Amino acid sequence: MRHIISILMENEAGALSRVAGLFSARGYNIESLTVAPTEDLSLSRMTLVTRGSDQIVEQILKQLNKLIDVVKVLDLGDTPHVEREMLLVKIEAKGADNRDELKRLADIFRARIIDVTDTTYTCELTGAGHKLDAFIQALGSATILETVRSGVSGISRGPKSLHL
């Protein structure tokens, strides 16, 4: 089963490698991992997407909690939550028809064109992972030159929050 896990940890050098090292040492899989400092610069917030049986995910949560630098761990999947991921995609855009078509498609998906050249568009799209997948599929015959995805960030709905 897919699980999305939020981790609040000390913003120390090497903190990320402790998490990554734990996953490789114990053979857990990481589908995506995002990390950045929070508004309190002494803390980092990580969102990690993994897959595993309930038993494995329980171990993952315990092992994460056991890391000395980890302050809090939450299985976001246990509660209502929001997930967002950002996609940057550079597409070949040559000829007026083709450029119009691509622009319409971007509008439908509420993607923004953030950079333009004679021959390319670069689009930005934020949403749940499946929406990003759908956009890439819809681009269909267009030539994708490059894609970058941020990995999933997640937060719980409602007043509940993950903090110190």
Added chain:
Amino acid sequence: MELTGAEIVARFLADEDVEYLFGYPGGAVLHIYDALYQQDKVKHILTRHEQAATHAADGYARSTGRPGVVLVTSGPGATNAVTGIATAYMDSIPMVVITGQVPSPMIGNDAFQEVDTVGITRPCSKHNFLVRDIAELAETLKKAFYIATTGRPGPVVVDIPKDITAMKCNYVYPKQISMRSYNPVSKGHTGQMKRAATMMLKAKRPILYTGGGVVLDNASKSLIALAKQLNIPVTNTSMGLGGYPATDRQCLGMLGMHGTYEANMAISHCDVMIAVGARFDDRVTGNIEKFAPKAKIIHIDIDPASISKNVSVDIPIVGGVNQVLTALLKLFKADEREQDGEAIGKWWEQIEKWRSKDCLKYKQTKTGAIKPQFVLDTLYKVTKGNAFVTSDVGQHQMWAAQFYKFDKPRRWINSGGLGTMGFGLPAAMGVQLAHPKAQVACIAGDGGVQMNIQELSTCLQYQLPIKLICLNNGYLGMVRQWQEFFYEGRYSQVHVEAQPDFVKLAESYGHVGIQVTNSADVESALIEAFKQKDRFVFLNFITDPEENVYPMVPAGAGLEEMLLL
């Protein structure tokens, strides 16, 4: 007070009441060694190899309960220490290892004797630090001791770049420390404990399966009281030996791959298992599918990650073993409910039947060839069960665990989790330093004893009167046994063909060497050795070369499928 980083290290260790520092100098720690030279509170023990320094610190920690402390240089000093760090990590031994590092500006430049110590030790230490700022040095050292000794203990590495040890900074001993990201749980959940109490009271065939956690948390007394209160049989893991007195009627001895028949049978037939400070290691469980198939399991452990890792448990209790056992005992004392006395009586009858099989029996030879089991039996007799016994890894280790009856905790010191050959001798040094008057025996094989043999020199320098009992079968015996059983006797690279003359070797190091080849001389040799109270004695027992360790649960088999002699 304004001190250099090196002086802060030395002062801090003194303020932390560190008695012994086990180490080996080098370029990156020159400043620290200079600061140590100028003080006399912390005694430095110069081993002959950094691995030995870590094992000696480990032996000190296991036998006292206090953290072992190590100092080594950068690069090869740190990598040599890794085996000792990993050994301590697997067995949850509190240890602080200070490593030198190249100067901060040179980190990452492949400088002379640079390795990524924090990277290398990350997966085999409880935590590690690279000190980046002199202002954080004292606090980081304090954190290291705090983390190493609390919760589930373990080794912590502090990597200090050389330039930091030369910088100056104001020093105040940080008496207390708190960390927002680290709050080890210590108290068991009351509701869970009540559920456990009910389950234990209702049990018809209960068993206590106890591990190193009992020893680490000094919980022997409460374990004994609890076992007595409910008349429950007790089995120990190798790490747990001595946590419950081996000579007590309720003790079934060690369980697992080379455990006793009665312990493994009782585990396989129990209806309620209370696992205490044990972690369901594969050497203990055998084939996990066949492990305690009829049992409801209560698991008491300080580390939540140990619970339901290998075996899913019915009632987990996260907390310090001693606190939980004490609380449980209180519950039982106040509880009016009665146990099913008849069922418990029957259970004991069954256990006595299993016990009467006398699974550890062995036959003396007619030729006078020495049975290794007999050496350990005799050692137990000669030392009246009071010795500290360290062990190396192999057949001799299993015989020591089976035949020396430990009635007290912290007396049996062996590398359980990592199974590190070369552990026994240096560990004995730490034990003897911590207990200068005590009898310390190191049991080793002819293979492993050569993995840290250079420490004979350290033993002379510090006048450590250890009695090294080498059970010399001429083989890497444990591996040979597996090749005999499971590879049709194809002995691949297990014959230690060229051996030194161990007696002369001991003598050349300035010690006493005794060679024993006949069974009739075993007892007198041991008595003679222990008479030499101030001398290190190397006893080389030439033993029956193809003796095997029984009982044995073959890999992949269930505990009930033991091979008996």
